[in-house]
Amino acid sequence: MADAVSPVRDVTPTAGGVMAPAGFQSAALHSGIKAAADVLDLVVIAADTIASAAALFTTNLVQAAPVIVSRNHLAASEGRARAIIVNSGCANACTGHRGITDAERMTAETAAALGATPDQVLVASTGVIGVNLKMEKVVPAIGTAVAALTPGRGHDVARAIMTTDLFPKEHAVTVHTARGAFTVGGTAKGAGMIEPNMATMLGFLTTDAQVAPAVLQRALKESARDTFNAITVDGDTSTNDCVFLLASGASGISIDEELYPALLDGLLTVSRELAVAIVRGGEGATKLVTVHVRGARTRDDAHRVAKTIANSPLVKTAIHGADPNWGRIVAAAGRAGVMFDVGRTTVHVGGVLVFENGLPHDQNAPLAAEHLKGTDVAIDVDLGGGGTDCTVWTCDLSAEYVRINGEYRT
């Protein structure tokens, strides 16, 4: 296949987060799910008219009620949605039949207020597991939120979906193409139970491009593979998490095969920004670690090795302690279940060679240790066996992670 001239002229950051694209409105408020007064805990994201919709859901066998309900609605509506109703503070997971009823009720109330059908509303919840939603607070709040819908308040959405997140996460870009510009925006929340395979967090993406549902789903899946599914904080996979993508079409730019790479570019840029922000804000994280594995025979091999290194407690604690411990990196690679030649493997830490020809370069350790004292750490492993590479982002493992997770609920 000959290289086509890229339809993408430029991808530039823009303000507004998830509300940057045209054709959407939102409202965020305090419903009372969270005890603390005035803390935002309920959000409605609504398209002005029916939008194309795509979603990726947790791969955990144990799935929260909103995940089950949203998956059903997306199938019933054949990839169309009018709105997403989201709450923080309660995950509505492990809540049995009542959980399903409550999640359905949230979509029905939102739909009624908007003049849509329940199938056209998606729902997401995040927070404590095993606790029922306070529906007497939620139901009136939904009506209030829909009545308050307004454009341009993406930052409130980003704040309202936070649980133990340290900071809101949002990003938006304008994609300039030969046929005009469209916008992609998004927000996400993370913190704990972060691990690849879409089970990782809540993410809400919007675009004003005009996209058929099947194309939208393909683009979301493709962009998530190298962004949301390439991050890990602790290897744990949540019961609730999902990424939603709505396309309003309000820009008038229609995504066909020629413009598909432009859509993908926009989604990749926004998703990567959000994914990396989730890792940077990981529980107890003090460093963002970029693990880049190259020289692999297949992408799956590269991904396995990168992920095993990124999830190794010994590697993560060594990085926390600014120890360029190539031995732990090589040992983690060696147990990833991938065949490679250790004698041809090299390891760089912050661009400094620390392992080659099966032997350490300990004379470089002080320089590598200096790099590890920073907040952005690069681990590069070349397996020396092929032309495929993969990047995974993780964070260090700190005593603070233990403190947060040993004291979260009690």
Added chain:
Amino acid sequence: MADAVSPVRDVTPTAGGVMAPAGFQSAALHSGIKAAADVLDLVVIAADTIASAAALFTTNLVQAAPVIVSRNHLAASEGRARAIIVNSGCANACTGHRGITDAERMTAETAAALGATPDQVLVASTGVIGVNLKMEKVVPAIGTAVAALTPGRGHDVARAIMTTDLFPKEHAVTVHTARGAFTVGGTAKGAGMIEPNMATMLGFLTTDAQVAPAVLQRALKESARDTFNAITVDGDTSTNDCVFLLASGASGISIDEELYPALLDGLLTVSRELAVAIVRGGEGATKLVTVHVRGARTRDDAHRVAKTIANSPLVKTAIHGADPNWGRIVAAAGRAGVMFDVGRTTVHVGGVLVFENGLPHDQNAPLAAEHLKGTDVAIDVDLGGGGTDCTVWTCDLSAEYVRINGEYRT
């Protein structure tokens, strides 16, 4: 198959650790590999005459020199060995060709002093990776050790193989059978990089039963499956680790098919004791956690679920904080890659029901939290889908683990 009358009359603890069985001698001394004066760092375990030998080696792709050399020797000698030479303080891993030469030299020196062939000597090393052995210290020490061989000093062996271990680990039992008694003894070291699949630690087992090499290997593999390969501290798998088993035959009790269960009983008892001690002494561990999964369709299913729970940082930190967080336990089970019905799954913490029918029993949480304040914690998960079960032992994840591993080398 009809039940046979068990040939095992009784399995009783006995003193002496790895030197409890007849037909073995040992010597442990300070060679100078470890800097601190008078700290034991070199051991010879010798059989009085040539013994049957079996071994399990790390599954890590990256294998230390002593692992490569011992595997070759065991193959060349067709499962026979006269001695094992062990050092602590230096792992002789990632040391290239020189590492292999050094490990070969250790066996050759030991063999020469004993009047055996190098193939009849096995070698193991534990300690820092990527550093060469100080052979000028090791070689003379081997001669001194062989000259000092003596029976009954198992405790010195247990101490000499320690690295960051908090306490020595040893156990021995006498197995009384219808045809007489034999003894099984052992010692092990663990601490970090502890994870199933024989990649976990150094273990040395002895017996004075008379066993053909193939039977010995089968018994070691079978007993390790439910003991050494059923523990995890941090999910990391070392480059060095192995378990050796020597059978001297000095008891005169010959292991045939009828007595095989007796041998297995003895090995299981000693290995379980050592494996659990490794977990109890895991880096930063304050609690021993026994994860028992039942109601699985296959043993592999049960093992996957138990291991995923046992390695979950969120579960381990919750236990550390005495939080009966059934949500994290169920979520970990759900991402194990095993199909089961969450609605039929129950979770008990310390015998207290905390999850059933897809719902929590939060009224029991205070009672379960009380149990978690102890040092021995039981997590029982019934998947409700079959008759197979599996036990995995792990420890909690503490801030001390992070401290130890963030500061180990620097």
